[in-house]
Amino acid sequence: MTQFRERGIYQAPNGQRLVASRFRRTTADGGRILSQLGSNMSCFLFSAYQWAFHGWPEYEVAAEGELVAINQPAGWRIDDLTDTGATAGTH
Numbered sequence: 001m002t003q004f005r006e007r008g009i010y011q012a013p014n015g016q017r018l019v020a021s022r023f024r025r026t027t028a029d030g031g032r033i034l035s036q037l038g039s040n041m042s043c044f045l046f047s048a049y050q051w052a053f054h055g056w057p058e059y060e061v062a063a064e065g066e067l068v069a070i071n072q073p074a075g076w077r078i079d080d081l082t083d084t085g086a087t088a089g090t091h
Contacts, residue, residue, distance in 0.1 A: 019051040028054035
């Protein structure tokens with residue numbers, strides 16, 4: 001799975017729900033979210049909590065579909081995510 005819906009909610013094998021976004025680049029405290037992958041980034045994946053409160057992403061996804069953990073290793077791959085069909089709010 002390399003195509004993510006903007007604000008699409010995906011479920012990881014561990015039950016965590018993640019929100020995909022290519023466009024959110026700031027946090028509630030005014031911090032700038034910078035990609036470690038640069039122009040090779042497909043999207044960020046935010047935990048539901050971080051999305052709701054404009055926090056930092058948990059992961060980045062490369063254009064080729066590689067998962068890059070920002071805070072801690074995932075223990076799963078992009079292909080393990082399931083699209084829930086739900087969409088997160090825009091705020």
